[in-house]
Amino acid sequence: MIEQPKNFGFGEDETMLRDSAKKFFSDHCSADKIHRQVAGNPDIHRNIECIWDKGLWQQITELGWTAACVPEAAGGIGMPLVAALALAEEAGRAAFPSPLISTFNTTFVLRECYSAAANDVLAEIAGGKPMSLAITNQQGSWEPTDTDVNIDNGQLNGNAWFVQDARKAEGLVVSARSAAGVGLYYVATDADGVTIAADGIIDLTRDQAHISFAGVTAIEVAAPGTGDTALAHALPAIQAVIAADMVGAGEWLLQTTVEYTNTRVQFDRPLGFFQAVKHPLVNVMLDIDRAKSLAYSAACAIDSDPERQEWANTVKLAHMAKANASDMAVFASSRAVQFHGGIGFTWECYVHLFFKRQMHNQMLFGDAKYHRAILADMLIGQAA
Amino acid sequence: MADADRKDTQEQAEFRAYCRDWLDSNKPGQPPVRIPLGALELSDPAALQWLQVWQKSAFDAGLVGCDYPVEAGGGGRNNCQTIANQEMQRAKTPFFPNIIGLGMAAPTVLFHAQEDTKNALLPRLFSGEDIWCQGFSEPGAGSDLANQQTFAEKRGDSWVINGHKVWTSLAHFANWMILLCRTDKTDKYNGLSYFVVPIQTAIGKGVTVRPLIKLTGETGFNEVIFEDLVVEDKYRLDAVGAGWKVAMTTLSHERGAGQLVTPSAGGMTQENTKGANTSSPSALIELAKTSYRNGKTAADDPLLRDEIIKIMIRQEAFRQNQRRALVPALIDHPMRIPLQNKLIGTEFNQDLAEIAYDIQGAASSLYLNDDNALGGGEWQLAYMNSFGVTIAAGANEVQRNILGERVLGMPKSK
Structure with missing residues (x-):
């Protein structure tokens, strides 16, 4: 067994980066602000839009987010993968409209190409170019x-x-x-x-x-002849980082719903008093924690094993992370809408921003059933 | 704790090497009698005795109570119980029989008993010479634990106890009981007090222990009736009226969220039994590959495959949760993961055994007394037994209340 760091590789630098991301999002990306930015027009037949704040992108590239997981040899910072997960988690928690996750995913693929041309593109990512x-x-x-x-x-x-x-x-x-x-x-x-x-x-x-x-x-x-291999080698990192985005969004949905049910009074009591509300929200929490632990363990396994000696275990953890996170994402968003009651069903309530991001995330790079079917073949063996 | 990525401390590293060395030459061989899955299932005195010899040898070697003070029989070490536990698991030893003593009574006695009582009781608790049981639940106090009716009345320097405890595991073997009872009928929570009670010597003299038969057909727990049992005041823990606070020490350790790590051994597989290991998903996969449902191999059924993978994901996530719980930077609330453990662990075992039922198809009807039962019928037994632990130690509905209220900050359901 390859020795892995007990803290998943999440040390002081990673904590500082994550905390700065938390501050960045609380300064610039309140749910209220994001809603005003992207949800101005509810018309189903509206023109297809692409709304994002390039100024904020400029700022996060200056903070080194896109360089974080680019290898030092390609002009990046060379942080462990858990740094990208922490940033993705915060981006998910803010429902941040940006190409951050896509740029991470491209980084992970290019890191597996081992060519001068790939390193040139990685250098551009480190410099802030969205991909x-x-x-x-x-x-x-x-x-x-x-x-x-x-x-x-x-x-x-x-x-x-x-x-x-x-x-x-x-x-x-x-x-x-x-x-x-x-x-x-x-x-x-x-x-x-x-x-x-x-x-x-x-x-x-x-x-x-x-x-x-x-x-x-x-x-x-x-x-x-080598491109599919590079992609296959990058997929666990991609699955883990999307899982992290879902964990962050899931936590927003959980905390926001808890807050709402603590204040909304019906039958002379706050809704959160009722176990029909409390217990499913606890189940959401359990599901978020599972997804988070699996995502960070997958990322740590990738970092700890550059020679891919225990690759099957790494692949397993990443499939598990994405499978668990996908089901969690659906569950957390469905409970958030349901427990917000009538207001949760409206466009003006911010919950739908996260609901929709989670529904998109859960299918991205395979939903829970897709990953479990692969795991079944890996762990049980092919069915006759 | 803050520096969770550190390796063993020097003390831990030396102790680990010592444990490994000792276990290499002193781990017990195969038992002469059938050992059940866990201590709470013990019903054969010969099995108990064999396990007590093992616990005493581990205690004498310093592997039990490592972090407790020396004067109370402990090892006086720092964060070494966890090392001993890891090494005992690694060596696949038998489990310890005095599970309630080690997990619940010991920390409670340490933090709340009078000095002399503490030093008199803990060494024999650690060695397993004294077996302990827990007198909390009553016919009218289950999930609503504070609704205690067993009453202790002060008469002179002593207490006279009357009442009825139920679901008391190991009481048929126990020398001592931790007892929560009422000393004031006017205040639900502040009217409770906590005692340690020598029950075995009092059988027939104020204590009656009667076995209760579980839905599985096995005995395993008991009801205990107190009729004018006299208990000395030195066996009171903490102040009169402080019973609820003391009980919280017991319960936080029972939920795996206490200050002290419980001495815990295990991992032994008993040869010459056909019983399945009912806590292992890999045993579940083996079962699926060798079982037929509707004439077809269960492992080829796409829906069962999905169920097996779902539970394997839960198992891996539980393992990774324990790892993440030690990384403060990656947890939002210090009790968030520890308080989940009882809930998640017990539901995992229940659901695992339920899938085993599904896998076996028609053969899931067979039980322990049928030679054709798959895995010796142990999966069916495990499924039925699993409800003991989803109900005990605060039913999982209560656990969800605790998580919702203490971790998420939701309104109290009482």
């Missing part, structure tokens, strides 16, 4: 080998789907297939031949798009 991954096909497959984009003579052709924060990102890492297998390629979002078609999505704190590539000249960051 995203274009690695999902039209059928919504999360498998690293599946892509609807082809590469031929250094040019990308085809379509990528469900690309997160596509209109905020300035660069994309694209998975594309050639005769030699799947490779990974870097393109700028404003490159010739890239067409971004925004998706109309429920989550008000994100944007999503499908992107067509028509003869786009791209930089190879992982050679054909």
Whole structure:
């Protein structure tokens, strides 16, 4: 067994970074402010928007958030993965509209490419350039080998789907297939031949798009035949960081609902007196704690084992984290709406911001059932 | 605690090496009698005696009560019980029979008993020579623990006790009982007092112990009736009227949230039994691979596979929760994880055993007395027995109240 730090690698530096993030969000991103920013227009038929505050992005890049988990050799700070999780947790708690998670995910993929070209892109991320991954096909497959984009003579052709924060990102890492297998390629979002078609999505704190590539000249960051491996090696980190976002959002939903049920009086008592309300909220707490412990343990396992000697265990923890967090996200948001009663069902109540972010998060990179099916094959063995 | 990523202290490291060394040459071999899954299931005096010999040898070696003061029979060490526990688990030793003594009575006696009483009682408690039981629950005081009716009346220098305790595990073997009772009928909480009572020597002289039969068909716990039992005042813990406060010391340790780590051994697997290890998901997977449901292998059923994975996730999360509980930077409230442990642990075991029922299909009808029962029928027994612990020690509904009120700050449900 590889020795792991007892504190998951979450030491003083990570605590300082997280606490500064807490302060940043409480200064700049109250739920009230986010609601005014992104929920101005409830019209279902409104134009598809991409609303975010680039000034705040500038500030967080100056605080070093995007550089945190970029290796020092590529111009980053080289902090352990739990630093990204802590930032994601705070971003989730604030329902922060930004390409932060997508940029982290791109970082995790590029870290597994081990090429000079990948390091160049990582340096740009460390410098604050927002990025995203274009690695999902039209059928919504999360498998690293599946892509609807082809590469031929250094040019990308085809379509990528469900690309997160596509209109905020300035660069994309694209998975594309050639005769030699799947490779990974870097393109700028404003490159010739890239067409971004925004998706109309429920989550008000994100944007999503499908992107067509028509003869786009791209930089190879992982050679054909190695791209799917790099993606597979990055997936546990991606799953853990999304789980952390859900943990933060879940905690906001929990605490806000507790506060509401402590003050809302019916039948001459605060709602929280009633065990029909209290006990499910305790269950939400138990679920959040499980998800948080699993996410941090997965991140720590990744950091502790660069040679991937105990990779199966790492993969297991990450699948467990995402599975648990996804179910928690649905449960925490459903109880928040339900226990806020009539007001919880309205657009003016902030709960829906988090409800929608959680519903988006729970499917992202696979929902609970998807991850449990993989775990079943791993831990029980293939079914006959 | 603040520096949770540290390795063992020098004292801990030396003690760990000592424990490992001692266990290497002194761990008991296979028992001559069937040892049940846990101390609360003990009903065979021969099994108890064998386990008492083990507990005494571990105590004599300094592996029990490590962090307690020397004058009370302890080892006077710092944060070393946890090391001894880890090493005993690692060595897969038998469990300790005096579980209520070690987990609940010892810290309560240490923090609240008079000095002489403390020093007289604790060494024999640690050695397992005295077995302890807990007199808290009554017919009318279950989840509402403060509704105690057992009454202690002051007569001269002594107390005279009358009342009725129920669900008293190990009372059929116990020498001593920790007893919560009423000394003032006018104040629900401040009218309670706490005693330690020598019950075995008083059987027939004011104490009657009668076995209660569990729904499994086994005995295991008892009812204890007090009729004019005389108890010396030196066996009172803390002040008259302070019983509720003292009981909180007991309960916080019972919930795994107390100041002192409970001496705890275990992990031994008994050979020559066909009984399944009913607390292990890997045993559950084995069961699924070898069981048939509706003529098909249970491990191929997609819905059962999902249930098995869900419970394995809960097990891993529980383990990682314990790890995170020691990292202050990653917890919002110091009691948030410790107060979950009883609830999560007992529901885990219950749900695990319930899945085992589902896995066995038609064969889940078979019980211990049927040679064809899978895993010796132990899964069925474990499922039925699991309700003992989801109900005991504050029913899990009460645990959820405690978490909601103390950790989340919700209004009290009473």
